[in-house]
Amino acid sequence: MRHGERVGVIVVNWNAGDLLLSCVESIAGQTIAPERVLIVDNASTDDSLGDLEERFPQFEVLRQPVNRGFACANNIGIDRLVDVDWIALLNPDAIAHPDWLENLLASARQYPTVVSFGSKMLRPGSDVLDGTGDVYHVSGLAWRRDHGSKDTLVHHRADQIFSPCGAAAFYRRDALKTVGGFDSRFFCYMEDVDLGFRLRLLGHQSLYVPSAVVEHVGSGITGRRSDFSVYFGHRNLVWTYFxxxxxxxxxxxLLLHLVVNTMAIARYTRRGQGGVVLKAKRDGFVGLKAMLRSRREVQFSRIVSTSELLQSMSTGYSALVGR
Incomplete structure (x- = not known):
């Protein structure tokens, strides 16, 4: 692999079961072999690692003594992969098509000023999209673009996205280091949007690559509407905004932000998760003191104009319906 195109892949595992093996096999089957593959295990208690090290001795496994979260585990991997130019992230519940890395690298060559790229994520064995990149709304809500849509109907060309979904993302390593990587305080959920936001504030853009395809179970380990995902998603939504x-x-x-948070509390209360989302919002606002300290540094280093940043966000009110 040529200098400037060396790729390291990071897979963060936590009790992924048999999904992890399928993920790792898909990495081993890439048409362009990555320079290094690092599996960071967050103190799994299942047998997901199994005989992985024997079957794939060319890959590295880092076992953590405790579950430090998706954000921190990725930072550990990024710090470890000092000899690569690009970092590819792949969730253990995702299977990359054989030319996934090849097509991401091709896009990196074609768009040399872009520092982050997103993948096309399909639901396993179907033509239904799990997402084509992350959307960020001015209210503070974020979601996967085209989630649940037919692949045949939307976005067949490379185009701008707010940020890539961390389940299958591609970043220039030096850009990650410049912004300090993921915010480990987020633990998991919205950490990829927060990272993408900080890259945008420095004037960087993000591109969706429709030919870079993965099949993604989507919250295949924690559950899409589990108390775990609701708590971290809604706490971190507040932190990302402020x-x-x-x-x-x-x-x-700000008023719109408060309204959508209130609506979320009402919606999850109807689903029987009112206590979870209330705790998430309470902890989100309690944690604002630390976030506001970080805000000073983030905003001081901002390069992009307000108008340019606004163009990268979703602004329509109709987009909020049902979210």
Whole structure:
């Protein structure tokens, strides 16, 4: 692999069961072999690692003594992969098509100023999309673009996205180091949006690569509507907004942010998860003191104009319906 194109792949595992083996096999079957593959295990208590090290001795396994979360585990991997130019992230519940890395690298060559790329994520064995990149709304809500849509109907060309979904993302390593990597305080959920937001504030763009395909179970380990995912997703939604949104936009849309949070509490209460989402919002606002300290540094280093940043976000109110 040529200098400037060396790729390291990070898989963060936590009790992924048989899904992990399928994921690792898909990495081993890539048409372009990565320079290094690192599996960071977050103190799994199942047998997901099994005989992985014997079957794939060319891959490295880092066993953590405790579950430090998706964000921190990826940072450990990024710090370890000092000899690569690009970092590819792949969730253990995702299977990469054989030319996934090849097509991501081809896009990196074609768009040399872009530092992050997103994949096409399909539901396993179907033409239904799990997502084509992350959307960030001015209210602070974020979601996967095209989730649940037919692949045949949407986005067949490379185009701009707010940020790549961390389940199958591709980043220039030096850009990750410049912004400090993932925020480990997030633990998991929204950490990829927070990272993408900080990259955007430095003037970087993100591109969706439709030919870079993975099949993604989607919350295959924690559960899409589990208490775990609801808690971290909704706590971190608050943190992402107050940490990263420039003041002019923060105050303009603050009331809307409070409204969508109130609506979320009502919606999850109807589903029987009112206590979980209330705790998430409470902890989110309690943790704002630390986030506001980080905000000063983030906003001080901002390069992008408010108007340019706004163009990368979703602004329509109709997009909020049902979210």
């Amino acid at each position: 940490k990263n949104m420039p003041s002019a936009l923060l105050y303009r849309y």
